[in-house]
Amino acid sequence: MKRVLAIAARELDGLFRLPVGWIVAGVVFVGETLTPGQPATMRYFFVVGTWMLVPVAPAISMRLLSEEFRSGTIEPLMTAPVGDVAVVWGKYLGAVAFLLLMLAPTLVFVVVIWGASDRMPDLGPIVGGYLGLVLVGMVYLAVGTLTSTLTSSQTLSFLGTLIVLVLALLLSELALARVGPDLAAVLVELSIPARMRAFAKGVVDLRDVVALASASVLLVTVAAVSLESRRWR
Amino acid sequence: MIVVREISKSYGKVRAVRSVSFEVGTGRIAGLLGPNGAGKTTTIRMITGTLTPDAGSISVAGYDVGRAPTRARGQIGYLPESAPLYPELTPAGYLDHRGRLFGMPRAERRKAAERVIDRCALGPMRARRIGALSKGYRQRVGLAAALLHDPPVLVLDEPTNGLDPSQIRETRSLIRELAEDRTMLLCTHILPEVERTCDRVIVIGSGRVLADGTPAELTERSPGQQRYLIEARTNPSAGVEPVLATLRSLSGLHDVQPDDAQPDDAASGWSRVVVTANPDAPDLREPIAGAAADAGLFVRELTRERQTLESLFVRLVDQARERTDAETGS
Numbered sequence: 001m002k003r004v005l006a007i008a009a010r011e012l013d014g015l016f017r018l019p020v021g022w023i024v025a026g027v028v029f030v031g032e033t034l035t036p037g038q039p040a041t042m043r044y045f046f047v048v049g050t051w052m053l054v055p056v057a058p059a060i061s062m063r064l065l066s067e068e069f070r071s072g073t074i075e076p077l078m079t080a081p082v083g084d085v086a087v088v089w090g091k092y093l094g095a096v097a098f099l100l101l102m103l104a105p106t107l108v109f110v111v112v113i114w115g116a117s118d119r120m121p122d123l124g125p126i127v128g129g130y131l132g133l134v135l136v137g138m139v140y141l142a143v144g145t146l147t148s149t150l151t152s153s154q155t156l157s158f159l160g161t162l163i164v165l166v167l168a169l170l171l172s173e174l175a176l177a178r179v180g181p182d183l184a185a186v187l188v189e190l191s192i193p194a195r196m197r198a199f200a201k202g203v204v205d206l207r208d209v210v211a212l213a214s215a216s217v218l219l220v221t222v223a224a225v226s227l228e229s230r231r232w233r
Numbered sequence: 234m235i236v237v238r239e240i241s242k243s244y245g246k247v248r249a250v251r252s253v254s255f256e257v258g259t260g261r262i263a264g265l266l267g268p269n270g271a272g273k274t275t276t277i278r279m280i281t282g283t284l285t286p287d288a289g290s291i292s293v294a295g296y297d298v299g300r301a302p303t304r305a306r307g308q309i310g311y312l313p314e315s316a317p318l319y320p321e322l323t324p325a326g327y328l329d330h331r332g333r334l335f336g337m338p339r340a341e342r343r344k345a346a347e348r349v350i351d352r353c354a355l356g357p358m359r360a361r362r363i364g365a366l367s368k369g370y371r372q373r374v375g376l377a378a379a380l381l382h383d384p385p386v387l388v389l390d391e392p393t394n395g396l397d398p399s400q401i402r403e404t405r406s407l408i409r410e411l412a413e414d415r416t417m418l419l420c421t422h423i424l425p426e427v428e429r430t431c432d433r434v435i436v437i438g439s440g441r442v443l444a445d446g447t448p449a450e451l452t453e454r455s456p457g458q459q460r461y462l463i464e465a466r467t468n469p470s471a472g473v474e475p476v477l478a479t480l481r482s483l484s485g486l487h488d489v490q491p492d493d494a495q496p497d498d499a500a501s502g503w504s505r506v507v508v509t510a511n512p513d514a515p516d517l518r519e520p521i522a523g524a525a526a527d528a529g530l531f532v533r534e535l536t537r538e539r540q541t542l543e544s545l546f547v548r549l550v551d552q553a554r555e556r557t558d559a560e561t562g563s
Contacts, residue, residue, distance in 0.1 A: 006333035010319070017321045072317030076378065079281040080334040081307035231285045233244070 007090025046129035046200040058161035061144025064091040069152035088224040124202030132199025135212040142219035149226040240289030251440040264431035272440040310384035316375025320364030349377040368395040438553035461508040464534035473504040479528040
């Protein structure tokens, strides 16, 4: 576990030392802003966040392993007494930590809403929304971690993740309106925006939490298998 | 102690390593020698655990690389070719990170980092960004990282690659010092490096072990042609011909030719001649000197060149290539 944290810490440190980290953090803060004249709620903020993170997550995850492959630093890493599972989890958790730190400044909007509204804002949707946004971001980063184990090109890793995420979101949203009720019931289960809308309403369903969390775990596990398979190639 | 037993590895249809076996004991420096594409790096990667062999087994300091991979990896200090490092870190930061990967507690990490920074003379560079360091210093950071956990086995891939002559000399003496109580496998294609630093040479070509022994054993076991170099003076107008004629009259010689490079003072009658003799011929220096004296030639240089590791290496590698070509029918 200490070794997982060592890898995560280096990854987080690396993201802050590179311009890409700061750019991404800035984009999120500026893009995820509140619109004046709207009701004092953050529901819109969280729904936008689901889409906002689509290009942001791949920008964070693209270098995780791709850069190690390209620069050759993967070799000292794979010859250290650390398992491939630990390497991938360390990388992934470093990216998740960056996501959390990146979302932290948006808490200022909560303060703004608090100050602007006469009544105490409803905290349920805010807490639920943040939980949902983090869980969704974690799924995106898990997809990104997996693609970055497949290529030594950061560009390919970025584009691959972006395409997968856009297709997954668009298909589930567009198809939802066009299919019969039986298929729609299945699609809703797979749809990330549908789950996010529930979170943004303040409905924290344990099934949603488990579904998103296990999707992340599954993807990171596949990423570890993908990394390990390089030893056999 | 490294024990490699019958390991093989293929990439698709290309058989990179074919049933390679060798052992390296403690306190020994073994040089893994071979041309580019011979299977050196693949072999090293299998020993260090980056690649899994298709067949065969490897044990490092008593741990089986296949069955106890993390334990085995903990016994090895590895310097990969061209020493890949994280450019955004400082040497001190990188060493600390490596220490954490090897599960060393903070106090131990600090002490170990000081030790290797001192040993690899990295003191003045410890707080600079690795990306801003020269190639020589980066190589030293890589070596320092390999030594950090004080491993009983060291595997160094082209350790003097990209260093200047004085750095090469320093690195070689460091390698000698380090090998005293360790097992060391040195991968290189620089032949003088092997002759100067290694106790033992393992020549690899076309994925096979072609020769294995001390540098002296190898050159003696398979002697090639002997070569003699003679510089003599004749009448300036006669040129090199009288020297050639005198030497050709000797028996046991294979060939006598003027050297490609003639001395600067050729105009005053000096000429350089190369004599080749069969591998089993006795020492011909005495007969050559005698014949020259009888013919009234004044000799200022007479050298016998033994078979070098280089000529042996070239011959072995060529033979292996022919064999492989014959097998694949191309």
